[in-house]
Amino acid sequence: MIKRFGEVPRKDQHYRIRPGVYALLPRDGQLLLTCQYDPAPDFQLPGGGIDPNEAPIPALHREVMEETGWKISTPRRVGAFRRFVYMPEYDLWAEKICHIYLARPVLCLGAPTEDGHSALWMPAQAASSILGNAGDRHFCKLLSDCS
Template sequence: MIRRFGDTPEKSQSYRRRPGVYAVLPRDGKLLVTCQHDPDPDIQLPGGGIDPGESPLPALHREVMEETGWTISQPRKLGAFRRFAYMPEYDLWAEKLCHIYIARPARQICAPTEPLHNALWIRPDVATEVLGNAGDRHFAGYITRWMRLL
């Protein structure tokens, strides 16, 4: 069973399953995250939906590049969670199936190409407080505990 974070789904609402991939990106004691500024500022793990016909790892590389401008290497799956949310940019009620990877930020190639996104470096303990959803905060917490052991 995949753990659920966030709001309980409404029985009267129909949800479309939307698989996605997201990355925890530690480097030099910080995490690379993205801030999406529309409709309101929201700090997130970089990532997003897997397009039809696309495999998870190419989607992860694409989404991280679009939202941060960075390439990544050595992605490894950490786990998954689901959450039920309204996605205003798509006018869609979604059951988001979020696959979480840890990867190494390899190189910054450009600024984010996704409109209204910018990349931020924050301490992992701060990430566990400011990331916009409980699932992202949960997986950032793994990294916070791991970094304390180093």
């Protein structure tokens, strides 16, 4: 059973399962995050949905690059959680299955290519309180507790 964070699913709502990959990216005591500005600023672990016929690791590399501009190496899966949300950009009620990876940011190739995103570095302890969802905060806290 994958631990649930956030809202309890509504009994009157159908949810589409949406698997995704997200990265904890520590470097020199800092953690690389992304901030999505629309509709309001939301600090997140870089990552997102796995496209149809896409494997998780290539999806992780693609999503981190799109949202931060960084290449990563040595991703290692550290856990997963699920959350039930409405995704207005897709007009979709989703059960998000969030696979969390620990990886090493190795090279910044430029600014994020995904509109409305910016990359920022933050101490892991501070990140664990500012991240926009409880699952991200949980895994960030585990990382900062191990540092």
